[in-house]
Amino acid sequence: MIYIVPKPTDTPTDNSTGQVISELEKAGAGYGILDLDSLDPLESNLERELIWACGIRQNGHDFEALNVLALDNCVVNTPESIVTCACKVTTTALLLRQGVNTPRTLFTPSCERARSFIEECGKVVYKPLYGFDGNGIRLITDVADLEAPPWYLQEYVWNDRDFRVFVIDGEAVGAIERVSDSLTHNIHQGGIGRALPVDPEMASIAEAAARAVGIDYCGVDLLLDGRDYTVLEVNGTPNWHCMAAPIPKLLAGFLIGKEREMRS
CATH class of the missing domain: 3.30.1490 (Dna Ligase; domain 1)
Incomplete structure (x- = not known):
C-alpha cells in the first residue's frame, strides 16, 4: 500500500496528486489517502509503510506530522529534504559545500x-x-x-528565461524553459513554459543539486550564466507543468519500485 498526502494547492484543472494516482491505478498499485489535518501522527498505527507527500503546507503542523510519520515509515520526499528545499539558506549552503554552481x-x-x-x-x-x-x-x-x-x-544574473529540470531517483528525466517579461519566470507569476530536451550539462548540474540536498525527486531551477548553468533553487514538492516527459507515470513507477524494495 502506498499512502498519499495530497498537494494542498491541487485544483480540478491542475491536480498533480490525481495525475499520479491515475498512473498507480493503471499499474494496479494499491493506495490510500492521508489527511494530515485529521490524522493524529502520534496514534496513526502506520508502520513500515511508504508515504508519498505530493505537497504540504509550509507550516509547523504539516512538517512535524511528517517528521513523526517518518520515524516508523518511509516518507517520500523525506521531511528533512522538504524542509531543506523550503529553506533557501540551507539549500545554498549544501550546493556550495558540494561545489554546485549557484549565484553569489x-x-x-x-x-x-x-x-x-x-x-x-x-x-x-x-x-x-x-x-x-x-x-x-x-x-x-x-x-x-x-x-x-x-x-x-x-x-543578479541577467536573463530572459529560466529552466526547470525534473530529477527522479538521481536522474534528470524532463525539462522546460520558462519565459516572461518579469524578474521571475515562474508559471504562477505569468511565465510561459515549453518542453525541451535535457542536454548533458543541464542534466549534470541538476543531478548534482539533487544529490547535494539528498532528495528522492525534485525540480531544479536553473539560469544560464554566460555559457554555464547555475542553480537558483531546488523544489522539494515540485510541479511539472508543460513537461513533455510523462512525469506522473515516472513518479508512480518510482513509488511502486520503492514500496517493492521495502517488502523484499
Missing part, C-alpha cells in the same frame, strides 16, 4: 554588509527565506529598499 549569495542581518554586497554586485535579487511560486522576489539596487532583516540576497 549573502545571508545577513547587517545593513552594512548588505549595502557593501549591493554596491559590489550593482543589482541583487531579494528572496523570502521560505517563499514559493516566485512570491516576494524583488530586484534591489539600494539597501533602503530592504525591509526587516535578515536578508537573503543573490547577485
